Amino acid sequence: MxxxxxxxxxxxxxxxxxxxxxxxxxxxxxxxxxxxxxxxxxxxxxxxxxxxxxxxxxxxxxxxxxxxxxxxxxxxxxxxxxxxxxxxxxxxxxxxxxxxxxxxxAVRRKYRYILSGDYDISKMRDASKLILGEHDFANFAKKDKKNPKSTVRRVEKLDIRTGNGIIRIDIEANAYLWNMIRKIVTALTLVGSGLRPVEWVEQMLDPDNYEEGIEPAPAFGLIFLDIWYNPEPEWKMDSYAIRHVNEHYVKEADRHKVISAMMEQFIIHEKKPE
Missing domain, CATH: 3.30.70.580 (Pseudouridine synthase I, catalytic domain, N-terminal subdomain)
Structure with a gap:
């Protein structure tokens, strides 16, 4: 079985x-x-x-x-x-x-990237609209010279939401290239910080005429959130397992909130000269 x-x-x-x-x-x-x-x-x-x-x-x-x-x-x-x-x-x-x-x-996969920082969310959203649809994402992938494959993928959804000082970037696609999501996040933050114009993303999506290497965003912000099949398996939820996992991570989330607040005490704010 x-x-x-x-x-x-x-x-x-x-x-x-x-x-x-x-x-x-x-x-x-x-x-x-x-x-x-x-x-x-x-x-x-x-x-x-x-x-x-x-x-x-x-x-x-x-x-x-x-x-x-x-x-x-x-x-x-x-x-x-x-x-x-x-x-x-x-x-x-x-x-x-x-x-x-x-x-x-699998017919679709959803990832979420979580980050904090001071970015122009409006510009990030404008850039995200350019990424939607089918494109050649060669500039957003780690190159695999030993096993070259098609770098064309289709992004179905890309949503950016903010709240409580946190930015959540949700992306759904049929499949992904190695480091593709984390490099998309890097591109969005470069636009959001003003280091690149929105139009630069269009160039990045045209690898035949423009090539630029960018670093992937840190791994710790990325989570594989959901996946869909057709037909979908008949999933059976284990309530006992879910309850124990929830209890553990509610405590962990509270602990990390305290650690985050504590680490803010280590930040030295220099006074600007008058």
Whole structure:
């Protein structure tokens, strides 16, 4: 039987989601937990796969992992979570067809980037409108010379919202290039800070005639927020798992609010000369 899980993770202490020898990864922790819980017999027969790779430091709320099991009664989130560390958890599951591929069968993915700073939001929104639709995003991707692929992607939505000193950038597309979202965020902040005009984004979307390398925004602000399939698996929410995750992160959110306020006390404000 094949099972799909909705999992979340705080990516700070992970070297990415994809399993890598000698490094702590999300897939590595999941495989260990599935084996310890008796959900899978061995790593090879589990045939574990995910909806997408996230880099070191990137977070997820709704990453999809699928695997094969002969023990479906032990494939529920609360069982698996009992063997997982605090920074990765499962919260829903579904039985899926044997040919289900969480990456290839996805029709749309949503990410959110969270940042703070003093930016011209109106200019950022004007720039975001240029990014919507199908474009060649070669200037917004980390080049893969060993395995060159098409750099054309279609961005369906790009929303920018502000509140309480925080900027949230939501982006939805069928698929993404390596570092594409974080480089889009960099471009938007360059426009929002006045370092680039809005029209520069049009140039960036025309890589045949204009080429410029930009650094990706920091990984810690990015979260893989949601994913859709057609047909959608019949997800079963694990209320016990959700309750325990919520309790933990409500406390963590409160703790970080205090730490943020405390760190503001370290900022030295120099008096301007009269």
């Amino acid at each position: 094949k099972i799909a899980l909705k999992i979340g993770y705080e990516g700070t202490e992970f070297s990415g989601s994809q399993i890598q020898p000698e490094l702590r990864t999300v897939e590595g922790e999941l495989l260990k937990a599935l084996k310890e819980a008796g959900t899978i017999d061995d790593f090879e027969s589990a045939d574990l796969s995910s909806a997408g790779r996230t880099d070191a430091g990137v977070h997820a709320f709704c990453q999809i992992i699928s695997f094969k099991t002969t023990n479906p009664g032990l494939a529920i989130p609360r069982v698996i979570n009992s063997k997982l560390p605090r920074d990765v958890w499962a919260w829903a599951y579904a039985e899926v067809p044997d040919d289900f591929d969480p990456r290839r069968h």
